[in-house]
Amino acid sequence: MKKKFLILFLLSYLFSFAQNEKKVDQQSILWTRYYNVLTLDDHWSIHTEFDNRVFLKPIAENLFVFRIQGRYKWNSNIETGAGFVYFSVFTQDPQQDYDFEIPEYRAQQDITYKFNINKITINQRVKAEERFIHNASKTELLDGTTFSWRFRYRLQAEYSLMEKENHYLKAIVYDEIMLNAGKNIIYNTFDQNRIYAALQYGINKNISVELGYLKSFQQRPSGVDYFNRDIIRLSIFHKMYW
Template identity: 45%
Template sequence: MFVYLFNRFNIHCVKISFHTCSMRILFLLLFFFPVLVLAQVQPTKNIQRQDLLWVRYQNQLTISPKLLLQTEIDNRMFHSPMKQHHLVMRTQGRYMVAEHLQAGLGITYALQYPQDPRSTSDLVVPELRVQHDITLKQKLGKANLNHRYMLEERFIRKVEEQDLLPGYNFNFRFRYRLQVEVPLVKKETEDLGLVVYDEAMLNFGKTIGKNVFDQNRMYAGVKWGVTEALALELGYLYWFQQRSSGVDFYSREIARLSIYHKVTLKRNDK
């Protein structure tokens, strides 16, 4: 069914404008892919539902017109009961290759707490990731469309029952995110916009067996540019994740608050 619809859209692309065609393809990717994923896992019935709250602070330091350093800390907690779930810290350099093309290279340090908020375990599993990405940007009318392609090299500490072991398990993860930003209100000192995205993640490597599909995230939020240097974003994230067993899944509904802070290094003219 999905292939048939996609082919129909391709045929119509010859007859209609690029803008209209791109919007139709965007609709398919954002809404049909998650539906197909969910349809495939329905027979298993092993789906655990959870509610979480994510709070993120991101700092963007502009070093030059083409180079910036981006640092963030993302605190993720279960909502009921209130308990730590994940702490993620990232630092990456980003380079403007061209007007519509940006490349990034960075490192992530994460601490994974128990996946069950009612667990009495105090096991915390550290993880290191090296990430590489490219982001393509394009305009669709008033909207901004971003394609992000990311490859992560993940080093996850080895665990046996409730104990950390020496060494790390290694695997790759590929991530593709399609994001749309639509301006709603634009003023001289502030602005308001809608942010929608869908991100799919795939695992691969020697340690990956039954969970090649890792997860899918769908998000919608409102971003308020308080000033040129400060923005706040509040949104809803649906996170569907397959566990290593291949038959168990997490279905997570998340309220997310993001704080964006931009700083520009001033250059002294001589």
């Protein structure tokens, strides 16, 4: 009797472990973006961003992002912003190609605090996002949206490698953690962690380019499915003045 009980206990334990075992999808993605800053005066500016993301193995469209926000610079250390984001998600799995795109609409607010230590600039950002994701099945869009919150904290350091007239070269590293909240969030309060390293080169006083590597580890709504993503990010920054 004791042996039977022990066998049942071991089987149930192994079954429970198998049910909770993580399923991690390894993915490689290329992010390309154009980021425009229109400076209105010493305090106000408008930031506009176009971001396209493509899977590399195999090549497939991941998603497209449009973001616009107004920002206010309180002083040399503190800046705040608020804006709107539109996502068009083609697929999260490069092996699956859907005939429709899933829209997501976001409002966002953030506060950024930065200060300098010699040639290093430390930048801390706290951001809140209100996310409205269009409901969808595996075959079509459904009526309505699902709402959730996401809170983000990023700690970033920038180090000046070269600065000459209108040209510069700097190294950038950061770590960002994201947490979900809301009644629809059950298994994935932790959303993801991003670690990033890049070089940014100022071509002139208005245009700079940045090439970096981003490691993203993200938990999916099931709680046991994860994305482990290796991301190459190419950015063009364009400054304009009113």
